[in-house]
Amino acid sequence: LAKTTQPISMDSYEGQEVNITCSHNNIATNDYITWYQQFPSQGPRFIIQGYKTKVTNEVASLFIPADRKSSTLSLPRVSLSDTAVYYCLVVTGGGNKLTFGTGTQLKVEL
Amino acid sequence: NAGVTQTPKFRVLKTGQSMTLLCAQDMNHEYMYWYRQDPGMGLRLIHYSVGEGTTAKGEVPDGYNVSRLKKQNFLLGLESAAPSQTSVYFCASSYTTVRGNQPQHFGDGTRLSIL
Numbered sequence: 001l002a003k004t005t006q007p008i009s010m011d012s013y014e015g016q017e018v019n020i021t022c023s024h025n026n027i028a029t030n031d032y033i034t035w036y037q038q039f040p041s042q043g044p045r046f047i048i049q050g051y052k053t054k055v056t057n058e059v060a061s062l063f064i065p066a067d068r069k070s071s072t073l074s075l076p077r078v079s080l081s082d083t084a085v086y087y088c089l090v091v092t093g094g095g096n097k098l099t100f101g102t103g104t105q106l107k108v109e110l
Numbered sequence: 111n112a113g114v115t116q117t118p119k120f121r122v123l124k125t126g127q128s129m130t131l132l133c134a135q136d137m138n139h140e141y142m143y144w145y146r147q148d149p150g151m152g153l154r155l156i157h158y159s160v161g162e163g164t165t166a167k168g169e170v171p172d173g174y175n176v177s178r179l180k181k182q183n184f185l186l187g188l189e190s191a192a193p194s195q196t197s198v199y200f201c202a203s204s205y206t207t208v209r210g211n212q213p214q215h216f217g218d219g220t221r222l223s224i225l
Contacts, residue, residue, distance in 0.1 A: 032210035043114070043200050043216030044153070051209070087152060091210025098143070098168070098210070102152040 004090055004101040011107050018075045020104050022088030025069060033064060033071045034089040038103070044087060048073070075106075083108045112136055116201050116217035123191045123224045131186040131220050133201030140206045142184035143168075143214065144176060146197040153200065159184055160206070191224045198222070 005023040012018045024033070032051045036044035048055060048062045050071075055062045061074040075082060088101040114135045123129055133142065140161050145153040155168030159178040173195060175187045184203075188195060198221050202214040 030209050034210060034213060036214075036216075041218070043202070043218050044214075045216070046213035049211065049213065051211070089210070089214075091207070096166070098155050098158075100145075100153040102150060 004088055004099050006086075006088060006101040006104045008102070009105040009107070011109065012078055013109055014079055015077050018078050018082075018106060018108075020073045020075075020086050020106070021070055022073070022090075022101050023070045024088070024090045024099075024101075027068055027090055027092050029068070031090060031092050033062070034091070035060070035062065035071075035073045036087045036089065038085045038087065047086075078106075078108045080108050080110070082106060114201055114203055114215050114217035116199075116220050118220060119218070120221045121223070123188075123222065125191060125193060125224060127191050127224075128187070128189050129191065129222075130188075131199055131201075131222075133184045133186070133203075133217060135182055135184075135201075135203040135215070137203060137215065138181070139203035139215070140181075141204045141212070141214075142178065143202045143204075144174070144184065144186045145200045145202065146170065146195075147200060147219070148197050156186065156199075193224050196222060196224045 034049035035047045038044040048060045050062045063072045085103045087103045117132045143158040144156040157176040162181040198219045202216045204214045205212040
């Protein structure tokens with residue numbers, strides 16, 4: 001199984017950019033990295049995914065360096081409503097091995 | 111369109127009792143998954159299914175059984191509940207994926223306490 005590591009928590013203020021990094025070893029060239037957001041008493045919700053370089057959508061960007069040993073979720077101009085736990089997911093072994101990170105609790109303050 | 115629905119939402123069991131958690135999805139997804147979530151440990155895969163009639167073990171399968179008799183339903187069973195199985199259980203579904211490139215859709219969880 002791939003091993004994934006994330007910071008336990010991060011603090012930020014409204015309007016700032018937040019970068020959350022997930023370290024992952026043992027992933028193949030085309031294995032995808034996916035990020036999810038989870039609010040209390042809810043299931044995780046998809047944010048963004050990619051397998052190389054940079055991906056951007058309307059809510060976030062995902063940066064994956066060439067060595068693919070880590071990935072960084074970037075949230076531009078966070079607001080109070082972005083306070084949540086963020087998880088990275090790595091899928092390896094041809095889709096049969098799923099490893100979630102332990103999650104990063106992001107707290108956004110005024 | 112309800113997405114992924116889990117029943118029940120809460121349950122308290124005594125050690126040794128059995129129960130079944132039901133997951134239903136209305137998105138015609140091939141893949142379905144059962145996870146448990148414990149403090150400080152993220153989500154860990156218990157079992158998954160890549161299609162009707164198929165199941166496979168995940169990272170922490172011991173003490174659980176699953177069945178996928180219909181494409182839209184995935185059942186998780188605890189034959190003899192133990193306090194270590196106290197957790198929040200999440201079901202998810204996705205389209206067919208080999209490289210992990212299909213996002214998973216999650217239910218809102220079942221909170222299970224075993225005394």
